[in-house]
Amino acid sequence: MYVYNDFDEAFVRNRVAQFRGQVERRIDGSLTEDEFKPLRLMNGLYLQLHAYMLRVAVPYGTLNAVQMRQLAYIADRWDKGYGHFTTRQNIQYNWPELRDVPDMLAALADVGMHAIQTSGNTIRNVTADHFAGAAADEIEDPRAIAELLRQWSTDHPEFQFLPRKFKIAVTGATEDRAVTRAHDIGLRMVRNAAGEPGFEVIVGGGLGRTPMVGKVLRDFLPKADLLPYCEAIVSVYNLLGRRDNKYKARIKITVHENGLEKIQTLVEDRFAAIRPTFTGHDQALLAVIETAFAPPAFAVKSSDGYQAARLANPAFRSWTDTNLAAHKAPGYAIVSISIKKHGATPGDATSDQMRAMADIAERYGHNELRISHEQNVILPHVHQSDLPAVYAALRAADLATANIGLVSDIIACPGMDYCALATARSIPIAQDIATRFDALKLEHEIGPLKIKISGCINACGHHHVGHIGILGLDRAGVENYQITLGGDGTQTTTIGERAGPGFSAADIVPAIERLVTGYLDLRTDANETFLQAYRRLGMAPFKTLLYPAEDQADAA
Amino acid sequence: MSRAFKPKVVTANALLEGDAVWLTIDDRWTRDIAEAELMTDEAHADLRLLEALSRQSEIAGAYLADAAAGANGPQPTHFREAFRTRGPSNYAHGKQVDL
Ligand code: HEM
Ligand code: SF4
Numbered sequence: 001m002y003v004y005n006d007f008d009e010a011f012v013r014n015r016v017a018q019f020r021g022q023v024e025r026r027i028d029g030s031l032t033e034d035e036f037k038p039l040r041l042m043n044g045l046y047l048q049l050h051a052y053m054l055r056v057a058v059p060y061g062t063l064n065a066v067q068m069r070q071l072a073y074i075a076d077r078w079d080k081g082y083g084h085f086t087t088r089q090n091i092q093y094n095w096p097e098l099r100d101v102p103d104m105l106a107a108l109a110d111v112g113m114h115a116i117q118t119s120g121n122t123i124r125n126v127t128a129d130h131f132a133g134a135a136a137d138e139i140e141d142p143r144a145i146a147e148l149l150r151q152w153s154t155d156h157p158e159f160q161f162l163p164r165k166f167k168i169a170v171t172g173a174t175e176d177r178a179v180t181r182a183h184d185i186g187l188r189m190v191r192n193a194a195g196e197p198g199f200e201v202i203v204g205g206g207l208g209r210t211p212m213v214g215k216v217l218r219d220f221l222p223k224a225d226l227l228p229y230c231e232a233i234v235s236v237y238n239l240l241g242r243r244d245n246k247y248k249a250r251i252k253i254t255v256h257e258n259g260l261e262k263i264q265t266l267v268e269d270r271f272a273a274i275r276p277t278f279t280g281h282d283q284a285l286l287a288v289i290e291t292a293f294a295p296p297a298f299a300v301k302s303s304d305g306y307q308a309a310r311l312a313n314p315a316f317r318s319w320t321d322t323n324l325a326a327h328k329a330p331g332y333a334i335v336s337i338s339i340k341k342h343g344a345t346p347g348d349a350t351s352d353q354m355r356a357m358a359d360i361a362e363r364y365g366h367n368e369l370r371i372s373h374e375q376n377v378i379l380p381h382v383h384q385s386d387l388p389a390v391y392a393a394l395r396a397a398d399l400a401t402a403n404i405g406l407v408s409d410i411i412a413c414p415g416m417d418y419c420a421l422a423t424a425r426s427i428p429i430a431q432d433i434a435t436r437f438d439a440l441k442l443e444h445e446i447g448p449l450k451i452k453i454s455g456c457i458n459a460c461g462h463h464h465v466g467h468i469g470i471l472g473l474d475r476a477g478v479e480n481y482q483i484t485l486g487g488d489g490t491q492t493t494t495i496g497e498r499a500g501p502g503f504s505a506a507d508i509v510p511a512i513e514r515l516v517t518g519y520l521d522l523r524t525d526a527n528e529t530f531l532q533a534y535r536r537l538g539m540a541p542f543k544t545l546l547y548p549a550e551d552q553a554d555a556a
Numbered sequence: 557m558s559r560a561f562k563p564k565v566v567t568a569n570a571l572l573e574g575d576a577v578w579l580t581i582d583d584r585w586t587r588d589i590a591e592a593e594l595m596t597d598e599a600h601a602d603l604r605l606l607e608a609l610s611r612q613s614e615i616a617g618a619y620l621a622d623a624a625a626g627a628n629g630p631q632p633t634h635f636r637e638a639f640r641t642r643g644p645s646n647y648a649h650g651k652q653v654d655l
Contacts, residue, residue, distance in 0.1 A: 026571070027571065027572070027613070028613065029612055029613030032612045033612060033616040033617060047569055047574055047616055047617060048574070049576070049636075049639060049640055050574070050575050050576065050640065050643050050644065050649075050650045050651075051573065051574040051575055051650075052574040080647075080649055094644075095649070096574075097572055097573055097574070098571065098572050098573075098574065099572060345646045345647075348646075416635075416636060416639060417639070417644035417645055417646055418644060422636075425645060427644075427645070427646045428645050428646065431646065474635075474636075477633075477634055477635065478635070479635065
């Protein structure tokens with residue numbers, strides 16, 4: 001894992017001291033809120049409905065046990081004993097007091113973490129495949145590149161006042177688990193004809209009020225060109241992006257309005273101009289960073305105990321069926337810890353649970369943890385023979401829910417329970433759907449299904465790319481929920497289609513139930529997933545499920 | 557057509573804690589909306605908002621919110637403002653337990 005060098009350490013400490021002074025001046029009244037707001041946002045501090053909120057970056061989703069314990073300590077000491085893991089691999093604290101925030105940032109700096117550029121019109125936390133370094137389908141661990149991008153983008157003087165926020169995601173695998181096509185820049189590692197690894201560069205994806213699937217700017221970019229090429233993209237956007245209208249300011253609109261070809265020409269010209277100024281320092285740095293991401297020393301031992309435990313314990317077997325993924329090392333598995341217990345808030349972990357996960361990672365997981373964009377926590381490297389012990393420890397911490405990828409593994413943004421921009425709540429809808437399907441005991445039969453919920457059109461909950469998306473709106477002073485179908489956030493990214501009129505808070509869960517149980521009758525067999533059935537059949541039969549003829553009039 | 561002015565309260569977030577507060581007739585910030593000043597005159601409401609905005613070392617982000625007269629004092633009329641008087645619905649946190 002990457003460890004801060006003296007420069008990083010001094011930079012982060014310096015920023016904490018600077019922010020401490022800014023907070024003091026805000027409290028004594030010498031800074032107005034208008035003056036303070038951009039300063040606090042640069043340091044991840046928002047003001048929400050009921051309190052401040054501190055958003056802490058978990059760069060490319062990677063944490064070690066010491067860092068996870070520190071997150072737990074911060075939750076206990078300055079918050080209400082829990083944290084919220086988000087779709088951008090951040091953790092959010094919902095209840096900090098203004099006076100305490102500099103101390104919280106200092107506590108983060110103690111373990112090599114920060115909240116810099118988790119907000120504002122800058123390059124945000126670079127996200128990565130949460131299975132990076134472990135996935136069986138991976139060309140290379142993309143986190144070294146992500147760390148290089150983090151260092152390059154942090155406090156980059158040219159990019160502190162972009163037209164709008166800028167999000168980069170990177171994956172080294174064939175299966176896109178990082179939603180690269182819904183980012184301002186998406187980087188997918190591919191090989192060229194000579195077998196060398198490089199990147200497919202995708203630009204102009206994004207969700208929000210104008211969802212767009214990213215377009216391929218370059219089929220193959222050699223690894224050594226990555227930084228100058230990204231710099232070229234961001235600098236073209238910095239000049240061309242619209243600053244007159246915040247809703248048209250993201251690069252997706254710049255690409256849409258100017259056309260991919262024009263952007264391509266401008267980027268290639270800019271790239272040609274700046275490429276010679278990259279004289280190899282970035283590559284030397286990358287080589288150092290790469291050593292920090294060397295794979296752990298994988299153990300070679302028997303997995304017999306694992307098979308026996310699977311046979312002996314049906315609950316364990318069910319958990320291994322849903323919560324494990326293929327690892328590249330023989331005898332190893334990737335464990336997804338569900339932070340989606342039925343009825344609980346998606347993505348919320350208590351400080352005790354964080355400590356339990358840290359202990360398990362230290363003991364059985366080569367000291368590594370990941371935060372996934374699906375708001376779960378990953379143990380990327382667990383030997384199969386340790387899985388029964390891991391499962392037992394997770395059960396003891398109430399973290400053994402066997403529902404990864406199923407109906408109740410719902411992404412939900414904070415919505416109007418916390419967020420000042422929300423038009424409706426999302427958390428209670430997620431809780432009710434999960435509770436309902438748990439009661440029906442159907443979710444394993446239903447199989448893979450992604451439900452994603454946002455509390456307003458900003459789409460932080462990724463509803464556009466949910467197989468079933470739910471968007472909470474305010475219709476004449478009442479919460480109303482609109483359904484989209486057929487969205488997909490993988491390598492075949494698709495924006496979901498609106499199904500029809502929205503549903504009230506009371507009607508949305510029954511509507512989802514009709515939709516999902518109805519799908520069971522529509523599918524060809526148990527192997528056809530909800531998304532596949534939707535792609536085969538189109539909207540019509542699903543619409544009939546949602547709006548049965550007799551009460552079509554009431555549904556509006 | 558000029559729409560009738562809906563009664564308003566001045567509300568903001570407390571500077572230090574960040575929670576919702578409302579302006580009272582005697583210029584205090586209260587955490588109980590029922591103690592707030594309910595304003596039925598638009599010009600007066602605008603003036604009170606300006607006064608509130610000048611109190612930068614106490615609050616952040618003051619605005620006028622719709623409210624209605626209730627038996628014990630002003631009440632929120634929109635669900636967003638109602639949530640601000642209580643706290644989140646997923647945990648017993650915030651005003652629903654702190655007040
Ligand atoms: C204080 C709470 C939050 C605020 C004020 C906020 C604000 C916004 C806004 C304004 C947008 C739309 C950007 C645009 O279209 O230009 C957005 C998009 C997004 N936010 Fe948030 N957000 C919040 C919380 C979150 C959380 C909790 C997550 C992760 C769970 C998140 C992840 C995202 C994602 C993934 C998008 C869509 C991707 C895109 O940028 O196009 N946000 N957010
Ligand atoms: S989607 Fe809307 S409600 Fe949800 S977190 Fe984003 S801005 Fe807030």
